Amino acid sequence: MFNNLKIWYHQGKQFIPDVRNAKVPGIFRGRPVISVDKVDGAALAACCPANAISQSPVAIDLGKCTFCGECSIRFPGKVMFTTDYKISTNERECLIIKEGVDQPIKLNKDIIPGEFISMFGNSLKLRQVSAGGDNSCEWELNAANNVQFDMSRFGIEFVASPRHADGIVITGPITANMAEPLQICYDATPDPKMIILVGTDAISGGIFEGSPALDRSFLDRHMINLYIPGNPAHPLTLINGLLALTGRE
Amino acid sequence: MQFLSIKNNQPVPVSSIPELKYPEFFTLNTGLVAEKPERHCVSYYGYPVQDQIILICCIADDSEQMIHISSCTVKLSDQLPSFTTKLFCFEKFEREIHENFGLKYTDHPWLKPVRYAFDRFDSTRNISNYPFYSIDSEELHEVGVGPIHAGVIEPGHFRFICNGEQILHLEIQLGYQHRGIEKLFLKKKELSQLSTLAENIAGDTVVGHTTAFAQIWESLCRYETSREIDFSRTVALELERIAIHTGDLSALCTDIAYQLGSSVFGRLRTPIVNFMQEWCGNRLSKGLIRPGQVRFPFTPALVDRLNQVLNSFEPDFLEMNKQLFMLPSALSRFERTGVVSFEDALSIGAVGMAARTSGVHRDIRSSHPHSLYPELRHAVNVKRHGDVYSRVQIRKNEVIQSIGYLRKLIADLPEASELSELSVPGENLFTLTLVEGWRGEICHTAITGPKGELIHYKIKDPSFHNWLALALSVRNNEISDFPVCNKSFNLSYAGHDL
Numbered sequence: 130m131f132n133n134l135k136i137w138y139h140q141g142k143q144f145i146p147d148v149r150n151a152k153v154p155g156i157f158r159g160r161p162v163i164s165v166d167k168v169d170g171a172a173l174a175a176c177c178p179a180n181a182i183s184q185s186p187v188a189i190d191l192g193k194c195t196f197c198g199e200c201s202i203r204f205p206g207k208v209m210f211t212t213d214y215k216i217s218t219n220e221r222e223c224l225i226i227k228e229g230v231d232q233p234i235k236l237n238k239d240i241i242p243g244e245f246i247s248m249f250g251n252s253l254k255l256r257q258v259s260a261g262g263d264n265s266c267e268w269e270l271n272a273a274n275n276v277q278f279d280m281s282r283f284g285i286e287f288v289a290s291p292r293h294a295d296g297i298v299i300t301g302p303i304t305a306n307m308a309e310p311l312q313i314c315y316d317a318t319p320d321p322k323m324i325i326l327v328g329t330d331a332i333s334g335g336i337f338e339g340s341p342a343l344d345r346s347f348l349d350r351h352m353i354n355l356y357i358p359g360n361p362a363h364p365l366t367l368i369n370g371l372l373a374l375t376g377r378e
Numbered sequence: 379m380q381f382l383s384i385k386n387n388q389p390v391p392v393s394s395i396p397e398l399k400y401p402e403f404f405t406l407n408t409g410l411v412a413e414k415p416e417r418h419c420v421s422y423y424g425y426p427v428q429d430q431i432i433l434i435c436c437i438a439d440d441s442e443q444m445i446h447i448s449s450c451t452v453k454l455s456d457q458l459p460s461f462t463t464k465l466f467c468f469e470k471f472e473r474e475i476h477e478n479f480g481l482k483y484t485d486h487p488w489l490k491p492v493r494y495a496f497d498r499f500d501s502t503r504n505i506s507n508y509p510f511y512s513i514d515s516e517e518l519h520e521v522g523v524g525p526i527h528a529g530v531i532e533p534g535h536f537r538f539i540c541n542g543e544q545i546l547h548l549e550i551q552l553g554y555q556h557r558g559i560e561k562l563f564l565k566k567k568e569l570s571q572l573s574t575l576a577e578n579i580a581g582d583t584v585v586g587h588t589t590a591f592a593q594i595w596e597s598l599c600r601y602e603t604s605r606e607i608d609f610s611r612t613v614a615l616e617l618e619r620i621a622i623h624t625g626d627l628s629a630l631c632t633d634i635a636y637q638l639g640s641s642v643f644g645r646l647r648t649p650i651v652n653f654m655q656e657w658c659g660n661r662l663s664k665g666l667i668r669p670g671q672v673r674f675p676f677t678p679a680l681v682d683r684l685n686q687v688l689n690s691f692e693p694d695f696l697e698m699n700k701q702l703f704m705l706p707s708a709l710s711r712f713e714r715t716g717v718v719s720f721e722d723a724l725s726i727g728a729v730g731m732a733a734r735t736s737g738v739h740r741d742i743r744s745s746h747p748h749s750l751y752p753e754l755r756h757a758v759n760v761k762r763h764g765d766v767y768s769r770v771q772i773r774k775n776e777v778i779q780s781i782g783y784l785r786k787l788i789a790d791l792p793e794a795s796e797l798s799e800l801s802v803p804g805e806n807l808f809t810l811t812l813v814e815g816w817r818g819e820i821c822h823t824a825i826t827g828p829k830g831e832l833i834h835y836k837i838k839d840p841s842f843h844n845w846l847a848l849a850l851s852v853r854n855n856e857i858s859d860f861p862v863c864n865k866s867f868n869l870s871y872a873g874h875d876l
Contacts, residue, residue, distance in 0.1 A: 132701050132704075133638060133701070135697075136638060136642060136694075136697055136698060136701060137638070139693075139694055139697060140641075140642060140645065140694065143645050153655070154652050154655060154656050155652070155655045155656030155657070155659065156655070156656065156658075156659040157655055157659055158659045158660065158665075175568075176570065177570075178568060178570040178571040178573070178574040179571075179574065195574050195578075195664070196659075196660065196664070196665065197570070197573075197574060197664065197665040198659060198665050198673075199570055199665075202673065210659070256526075257530045258526055258533075259526075259530075259531065259532045259533055259555075260533070260554075261554075261555050261556075261557050261872070262532060262555075262581070262872070263578050263579070263580055263581035263582075263872045264531075264532055264580060264581045264582045264870065264871070264872055265581025265582065265584070265662045265664070266581070267530050267531055267532065267581075268581065268582060268625070268662065269661070269662075270530045271529075271530050272647075272648070272651075275628075275641075275644040275645060275647075275648070276641050276644060276645045277645055277648055287529075287530050289528035289529075290528075301555070301557075302557060304554065304555060304556055304557055305496060305556075306494055306505045306553050306554045306555075306556055306875075307525070307533060307554045307555070309506065310525045310526055310533065310554070314526055330578070335578070336562075336566075336571065336574045336575055336578055337557050337558075337559075337562065337578070340496075340557055340558040340561075340562055341496050341497070341558060341561075342495070342496040342556050342557050342558030342561075343557065343558075360660075360664055361581060361661075361662060361664075363661070
């Protein structure tokens with residue numbers, strides 16, 4: 130008993146009081162800022178392993194970016210990754226960061242279904258489906274519920290069955306072998322329900338884009354309610370994205 | 379000499395690998411491994427050349443610190459006796475060869491699909507109609523779990539045959555995570571793409587797999603790594619080991635409903651992964667390791683920071699462990715649960731931490747050391763009982779050992795030096811690398827063609843061997859103990875399915 134209390138005392142205060150404004154330590158690669166400096170656009174686009182950089186105007190697609198930082202190392206004056214982790218959005222185009230733009234990424238409130246706020250504003254239960262996810266996003270989803278990030282303080286939790294869930298969270302590029310289980314899981318979730326894509330692999334296929342072992346047709350058939358980029362997505366990106374989607378920005 | 383002996387990371391011309399007739403190939407490789415605990419098969423695979431299949435078998439010898447390579451060319455029409463009838467450790471390798479190319483084994487006892495690769499030989503075999511083993515009995519029932527699991531983890535299907543609460547048999551069906559990585563290695567041409575692919579093989583072993591890829595590439599380019607490169611890889615490997623072992627201890631506590639342990643170990647993982655972020659901008663070390671590069675130098679400021687992190691981590695980690703190991707309710711769940719015997723571990727060719735808990739001395743850090751491991755003179759942690767408790771203890775011991783290594787390493791920070799330029803891979807080379815990730819031995823092999831392009835790339839995650847160890851461990855256990863057995867191994871689905 131006393132030992133337990135001692136351990137408890139030794140942990141100090143671990144939880145992050147304000148997950149909306151917490152600072153991340155070190156050199157986190159969050160939302161990039163691209164300057165209007167002139168550089169060799171072709172070389173910049175070619176250095177990206179995931180084909181995320183387009184030219185004229187220079188833009189980085191965070192849905193494809195693997196956040197390796199190669200572009201910022203090769204073209205330090207042109208591309209800079211900020212520590213802004215609030216990079217979730219519900220519009221795919223908002224993930225494309227153009228040169229000269231330094232504005233926070235927001236959700237489009239007009240396209241959030243009303244019941245997400247009225248029904249899920251205080252309690253959101255999600256079912257996670259790893260469809261080829263490499264276990265990095267899965268680690269971070271679990272971390273979002275540890276004592277530090279403590280996502281459950283907002284009533285957001287992962288549940289064991291799709292029948293108990295208000296939506297599904299997909300990680301991974303969606304392999305052909307997981308396409309059917311994913312569809313079954315989605316069908317088993319009661320309406321109204323949301324679909325959330327976590328991580329670059331889920332949003333665009335990432336480095337696996339174009340692999341014949343994938344079957345991403347599920348995404349063509351359904352509307353995506355939230356994109357949470359990252360490789361893997363940071364727990365703070367995830368929590369803030371979910372809060373914004375349920376009207377708690 | 380019937381085989382070629384090479385060191386870890388040593389490139390050799392493909393033509394120098396002796397080519398044997400199948401009967402000699404069979405006798406040689408089964409003979410090398412049989413009744414020799416210090417030898418095991420690290421990789422055995424085939425690749426097609428015209429209408430023939432070239433088989434390459436790599437047997438590591440831990441006492442000689444060499445890897446014995448031999449090859450054999452077979453035709454699709456051949457009827458071959460399988461290695462598996464002699465030695466179970468070849469079981470999965472032969473299944474994989476059969477699945478990929480349709481090679482016929484006359485006497486393989488368990489010729490079932492491995493991962494339903496997109497380019498498998500028989501595309502009528504589908505992941506939804508896997509041929510599960512079943513027993514026709516009114517006394518027994520089957521329990522199916524997955525592919526989607528209750529927790530936030532990767533997919534795989536487990537089929538139990540139970541007598542009441544007791545598990546008689548477990549069959550594990552994988553392949554749901556198959557992304558076609560090995561083929562993408564041949565398709566993608568840019569080095570940055572290949573490095574990114576390597577770090578996505580298994581997101582919990584980013585450092586392990588990227589180090590393996592970097593070593594393969596440097597070996598093909600005959601590139602000498604600087605001390606600074608070796609230093610950063612060794613430090614990153616040990617940090618990854620600490621982070622995952624600590625996270626796994628948390629998950630093990632969760633599975634026995636021990637809330638305090640779960641919370642404390644869970645929060646202790648955070649300072650370690652946050653340190654990775656301070657170093658390289660990513661909590662799981664993505665982007666850190668690249669062939670012939672030090673992308674994020676380890677600065678003296680980071681040395682101070684890591685010392686701080688370790689100094690505050692260690693007492694809390696030890697205190698929590700002490701309490702856990704004194705708790706009768708925890709010990710009763712851990713002890714004698716999920717036992718893998720020494721004989722079983724050896725016969726299935728288990729590797730890494732899972733093998734060491736059953737008394738098998740297998741650790742690449744001491745047997746085929748790379749990077750700065752020769753200097754660390756790694757003393758292998760071995761346990762004898764092979765139960766969940768051993769796997770908990772070995773995690774604790776390895777974390778403490780890794781902390782010691784890190785302190786030793788950062789006390790002698792190498793000078794930043796001008797790095798030599800990485801050239802292009804040589805022509806017609808074969809090379810093999812072994813890296814001890816936190817799970818165990820990671821083996822990558824590569825073959826280049828006449829222009830130095832990759833013509834074959836093979837990845838073997840330790841989970842490839844060890845999934846069978848999990849299936850054996852749960853026999854005769856209560857089905858309610860399955861989660862804690864599973865977590866005690868924490869095997870990779872993505873690393874297996876590729």
